[in-house]
Amino acid sequence: MTTIHRAAIPVVGHRPSCMISLMFSRRRFAMLGVALAVAGTALVGCSDSDSTSAPVRFMVANRVINLGHTQLAVAAENGYYGKSEVKYLTSDGTAATVQSIASGTADMGQADTLALAAAAAKGVKSVTAVCSYVAANIYQLLVSDSSDIRSVKDLKGKRIGMTSLGTGTYYNAVLALKSVGLTEKDVKFVTIGSPQAQLDALKKGQLDALSAIDVSIGTFQNLGAKLRTLDFDGATKWQWNVVVAKNDFLKKRPDAVAAVCKGIQSAELFVTKNPAAALASFKDWGGDVGTLSESQNINIIKSRSVTGFVTHPEGDDKWGWLPVDEMDGLAKSYQQLGLYDKPVVVSSIYTNELLDKVQPDKAKVDTDLEEARERK
Structure with a gap:
């Protein structure tokens, strides 16, 4: 059973008092509004979900779970998280998500390669990217x-x-x-x-x-x-959106981390196979589609899923694979833009160790797709 804080419901915890905000040296980088908690610093009053039965607190880098995050609604609505309970939280962006995970007010969440590189440049060592969220440059x-x-x-x-x-x-x-x-x-x-x-x-x-x-x-x-x-x-x-987990949480509850990633990958497969059915799941979950027509909403879903919900030959076409070997080169590019002063090694905060455990449940996805076709 999955417990969800839906986008329409106010959520608590995305502005915790235990966060430490840092200013970056470059003016344009400061314009990003990036604030990151320094790993290794004692963060009083913050704790992760130690209990194996506690819901996984998954933070989305957006104030609203919109059609760009259709896979989250599909994963919840179709039961792709299995026995793991998931509670969605929202934030002001990927940097805020990394900060929340590092400080312990979220267990997992959606971030991107830039926010992770910036965090590493400021000494954050308490988070790890565990699978892809959008496997393409958005x-x-x-x-x-x-x-x-x-x-x-x-x-x-x-x-x-x-x-x-x-x-x-x-x-x-x-x-x-x-x-x-x-x-x-x-x-x-x-x-x-x-x-x-x-x-x-x-x-x-x-x-x-x-x-x-x-x-x-x-x-x-x-x-x-x-x-x-x-x-x-x-x-x-390789400038992707990725799923990030707090290291302590990953160590204590690796199966829960794998279940969340597996659920997201299963949902992404569902979305690519039938965007219209994904839209229906999004609505059933309680997602707000505004005044757009069905075809217009499907256009928005496909604009992300066609290019971003994919596999790559470099990763043996496995869902959720991360291009670990490419991350240091990407971080160097960010540095050359002046986003931070010193070179930073980031490949160590990416892992494919859970890859075999996060592959989509294709049998269930196919069953759900067949049921969606019958309902239509």
């Missing part, structure tokens, strides 16, 4: 389908729109430029808030490209846009 560079821009290299001298210079859309764009020998000085970044305003500027020729998060692609499609993504190589290929 940030994309987009151009109009009719644009003459065919590659990242063609962006030299162009104007790139994004919501903010203090988010991953900015850092990913800079890393993409760097991968082809360009710098931020070779382009002009323009901040525009809403997707509609970004599209209007692109149509009017005020922008040449957009840097956006994957789920925004679904929003752009819902607004009638026809866009292309610009592919690029380099370390950002």
